[in-house]
Amino acid sequence: MPFxxxxxxxxxxxxxxxxxxxxxxxxxxxLWTCLRKTAATVFLSGFFILILFSISPVANLLLNGLExxxxxxxxxxxxxxxxxxxxxxxxxxxxYPPNTHISxxxxxxxxxxxxxxxxxxxxxxxxxxxxxxxxxxxxNIMNNTAVALGVTRSQMxxxxxxxxxxxxxxxxxxxxxxxxxxxxxxxxHMPRAMAVFKKLGMHPIAAPTxxxxxxxxxxxxxxxxSVRSLIxxxxxxxxxxxxxxxxxxxxx
Numbered sequence: 001m002p003f004x005x006x007x008x009x010x011x012x013x014x015x016x017x018x019x020x021x022x023x024x025x026x027x028x029x030x031l032w033t034c035l036r037k038t039a040a041t042v043f044l045s046g047f048f049i050l051i052l053f054s055i056s057p058v059a060n061l062l063l064n065g066l067e068x069x070x071x072x073x074x075x076x077x078x079x080x081x082x083x084x085x086x087x088x089x090x091x092x093x094x095x096y097p098p099n100t101h102i103s104x105x106x107x108x109x110x111x112x113x114x115x116x117x118x119x120x121x122x123x124x125x126x127x128x129x130x131x132x133x134x135x136x137x138x139x140n141i142m143n144n145t146a147v148a149l150g151v152t153r154s155q156m157x158x159x160x161x162x163x164x165x166x167x168x169x170x171x172x173x174x175x176x177x178x179x180x181x182x183x184x185x186x187x188x189h190m191p192r193a194m195a196v197f198k199k200l201g202m203h204p205i206a207a208p209t210x211x212x213x214x215x216x217x218x219x220x221x222x223x224x225x226s227v228r229s230l231i232x233x234x235x236x237x238x239x240x241x242x243x244x245x246x247x248x249x250x251x252x
Contacts, residue, residue: 013241014234015053022046053233054225056216062236063213067187070194073207076119080205082181085113086168086193087129087138098144101136105186105210110142112209113184114151125151126175128159128168165189165242166251169197176202186210188239195243195252 011017026043029035052058076083088105099107110127117123125146129138137160146156157175162168183204185193190208197204212232216222246252 014237015049016230016234019046019050019053022049050230051225053237054227054230056214056222056226056229059229059232059236060213060215062233062240063188066189066191066236066239067208067211067213069191070187070206070208072209072211073116073182073205076116076123076182077180077205078120080120080123080180080182082124082126082176082179083113083116083207084126084128084172084176084181084183084204085109085142086165086183086185086189087127087142088186088189089132089138098141098148101141102138102145106138106142107145108210109184109186110145111149112207114146114149116182116184116207117151117155121155123155125156126159126172126181127156128162128172130160130162130167132163165193165196166246169200169202173200173202178203180205182207184209188212188235192239192243192246192252196246199252 022042023046026039026041026046029039029042033039086109087102088109089103102110106129113125113127117125127139127142127146129142131137137158139158139160143153143156143158147153159168159171159175162171178201180203183190183193183197184207187208187210190206194204194206212235243252
């Protein structure tokens with residue numbers, strides 16, 4: 001499936017677009033047909049999905065199934081030379097400082113990679129991520145940001161030809177070969193990334209970052225709908241869909 005259609009399909013199979021479509025269909029049925037019960041059922045279904053995935057207990061349940069599989073890596077193993085940082089998206093503020101060009105996911109991953117790198121100055125940061133939908137390569141943007149944060153270019157390598165996780169693994173395979181390396185990505189993305197790299201016979205050590213699940217169950221806001229919880233549900237479900245697709249394609 002072409003990359004654009006894969007991204008489009010995965011984006012549509014999320015709570016917000018699904019609920020909005022159901023709400024719109026229900027509203028149209030209510031206005032222009034006599035199917036009152038059907039219209040009410042469709043409309044309420046959309047409303048229920050929207051509310052359900054907008055509360056923290058549901059969002060955290062989805063996130064915990066991903067984030068609790070791997071724990072943060074506190075210390076860089078002394079025998080490991082390479083630290084691979086996977087890109088997580090970029091923005092369009094090209095006239096701003098380089099750290100504003102990348103998404104919060106990419107910035108969190110990069111900072112974690114730099115933290116581990118500073119535990120062993122002989123280690124090499126490998127920044128991965130290519131051009132997506134015409135934007136500059138994520139790896140190059142992360143490279144510029146790392147330089148702004150004090151990392152020298154000689155301590156980094158760039159992989160700027162990939163568009164998704166499997167392509168990142170394929171492009172990095174000739175460099176890493178049978179070496180053990182640290183893999184840095186978001187905690188929600190880590191299970192799929194580890195499975196993809198291991199499927200290709202590679203030897204990653206997980207270093208997850210950007211943990212999103214929050215346990216605030218003693219606050220009333222925890223049980224009220226919020227945009228943040230809806231976004232977190234979308235992120236988690238995107239990963240579950242990604243895992244399902246990878247299994248169907250035999251990538252994991």
